[in-house]
Amino acid sequence: MKQIYLVEDDPKIAGLLKDYLERYEYTVTIVKAFDNIIGEFKQLTPHLVLMDINLPRYDGFYWCRQIRSISNCPIIFISARDSGMDQVMAIENGGDDYITKPFNFDVVQAKIKGIMRRIYGEYAVSKQADFVEIDGFVLYLTAMEAKYKEDAAVLTKNEFVLLKAFTDQLNQVLSRTHLLEMLWDDEHFVDDNTLSVNITRLRKKLEDIGIENSIQTVRGAGYKMVNTWSGT
Incomplete structure (x- = not known):
């Protein structure tokens, strides 16, 4: 059974969520100590975290950054x-959905099911190969890390999913709808701006390792990745 760590300070909401999700054979553990969320996370090693923003002491953005570290x-x-700004901040601080x-x-159950399927189930990245290499640019699949020459960038889950899609279909245009479906399963449940945020962050990380202008916007169509680092 998949383990969910529920960080919610309203006991009524937490109880209702726990009861509902456990009907779908998830094991749900509600936070006990709001000053020791990272300690509880390490002990549980959950498959997924449900995180409120307004929490005692530190907010959910802070704890999300701590978990992401x-x-x-x-x-x-x-x-x-x-x-919209709160949703953007959630993504920028490492969240996967809002x-x-x-x-x-x-809707909560559907989003959890979609993420679980994408990360751990039938849509999970194949473990047959540990990396993708294109003319010296390497994407490590299990470590979720991009490397070029001597520089490396650690990717968030969403950044990794996007970059894997781009490298799998190099030089091909991927529509915004297609990319949203990959990230959140149903694009109607999320602000389209969150895709732009993830694309911007991914571009910046690639630039930091020497890969510039590789993810290009195709007006009215979507995005594509081209090989700008090998001179071909």
């Missing part, structure tokens, strides 16, 4: 904050 475990934010309160339990 040690793990690529998928994190879904659940919050009453419904502004659900606003009040929420539909079926």
Whole structure:
């Protein structure tokens, strides 16, 4: 059974979520000590985290960054904050998805199921090969790391999924809808701006290792990755 770590300070909401999700054969552990979230995370080693933003002491963005420093475990934010900026901040701080309160339990379960399937199930990256190499540029599949020459960049889950798609279909245009479906399964449940944020962050990380202008915007169509580093 997949383990979910639920970081929610409203006991009623936490209890309802736990009861609902356990019907779908998830094991749900509710946070006990809000000043020791990272310690509880390490002890549980969950498959997924549901994270509120407004928490005692430090907010969910802080704890998401702490988890990201040690793990690529998928994190879904659940919050009453419904502004676009909060959703952007959630993605920028390492979150994988964002659900606003009040929420539909079926939507929460569908998003969890989609992420679990993508990361651990039938859509998970094949373990037959450990890396993809293109003219000296290497994408490590298990470490989720991009490397060119002597420089390397650690990728978030979303950045890795995007870069893997681009390298698999080099020089081919991938539509925004297709990329959103890869990241969040149903593009209607997420602000389209979050894709732009992830693309911008991925471009910056590639630039930091010497790969410039490789992910290009194709106006009205989507994005494509071209080999700009080998001179071909």
